[in-house]
Amino acid sequence: MTILRSTFDTGSEGYLAAAEAMAAKLAELDAEHAKAIGGGGAEKLERHRRRGKLTARGRIELLLDPDSPFLELCPLAAWGSDFQVGASVVVGIGVVEGVECVIIANDPTVRGGTSNPWTLRKNLRAIDIALQNRLPVVSLVESGGADLPTQKEVFIPGGRLFRDLTRASAAGIPTIALVFGNSTAGGAYVPGMSDHTVMIKDRSKVFLGGPPLVKMATGEESDDESLGGAEMHARTSGLADYFAVDEQDAIRIGRAIVKRLNQRKEGPPPRAEVIEPLYDPEDLLGIVPPDLKVPFDPREVIARIIDGSDFDEFKPLYGSSLVTGWAELHGYRVGILANAHGVLFSQEAQKATQFIQLANQSNTPLLFLHNTTGYMVGKEYEQGGIIKHGAMMINAVSNSTVPHISLLMGASYGAGHYGMCGRAYDPRFLFSWPSAKSAVMGPAQLAGVISIVSRAAAQARGLPFDEEADAGMRAMVENQIETESVPMFLSGRLYDDGVIDPRDTRTVLGACLSAVHNAPVQGAANFGIFRM
Structure with a gap:
């Protein structure tokens, strides 16, 4: 039988203590997420609404298909910095007219939607996701351009944002800009470099330099409307492809544009009939012990996230501190690598290498579930070839071309973080549980x-x-x-795409798998030289 049988006692003292610790971490996480949702604060939000404007999240909600999910990405960007949690922009993946899109929405209630260094990193991460997964980009623009006091960190790397928008277009990935307010200086290039641009009567203002700058530079007297208003751009400059009468009309036009894109997924479709796991996802709250030195069986996690809890384990008797095997998740085929007892030995590294090659041979995406302290050290293991075996695993991860998704559940230390496809190895998505920790070592x-x-x-x-x-x-x-090494610190620096509630794991991973199948799923033709 390939059905996983759970032996986990959800009434045990260990489970209850772990669940209590996780609940406390989730409460802290909710408080930080509330800061991002709160934008510039109640006063600025109210002033924004009095102007007849929707908030960034309100615009996203209207843009998305009714009752469809929105996978928000990097909501804790800038956590622990001098800037607002969330970095004055909301990004994520949502469904518009049946099409999965990357959505980037400036939050004008936070310093006028200007881009600080963390805003830039978050925007670039969103565009990377669009390019890797061939997802259309919808930008909901209202930005004052660069945050001038931090221009030294924004100006030079910021050019990549405009470069990548044009590269997306050249690759046949549609880019759409809906302009809701001021879009000045560098912000003007987002509508300028998008395939489709919508502007709003008496609202949109797009110019490289506003009236004060024009006056200073040329001595010319001008006003916002003649310099960069929606009607001027629709009638005279031609920058506006569509002229909307209000915000709701702009969103309606944006949805119509997406509907006409003729967008099709290039990866294999999921199985039509999806079977829910046999075990309650609520149990995931208490599987990871508060002390990460205490091991836990990742099969208990796998049983609660995969379809029908049906798992074909690969090499179960060899390299037992790494669990590998095949499953389906929301109907999509997936290969899973999960750390069982923390340390990676030579057998585990060799087993992982073979498994990754098999996944590439069968064009199967890979899911990495982290709980590792790294590769084993010591004279016996060095003499046994742990360096070359660890390098073999990292080689396989580096050169694998099927989509990778990583989830940090517990520890993710040292080169084990690399071998399990950490951020530097470009997984399509990487999320963390509140219980996770990551550093060079404990x-x-x-x-x-x-x-x-x-x-x-x-x-x-x-x-x-x-x-x-x-x-x-x-x-x-x-x-x-x-x-x-805690998740909020790492998430604040965009070393993951978000810290998630363990109970949402199946939903989040399903959304990621659906997103990656917008692009072809193709395994590697060859790898680097494996030291034997």
């Missing part, structure tokens, strides 16, 4: 290594070793690494 191990090196250096110089100072250093380093 806090205690990292502090311990620094301590050992410092002690050896003191001995080599014949100097006394200050035990009290060492204890203080270890505590400081452990605290720093602990702070820098």
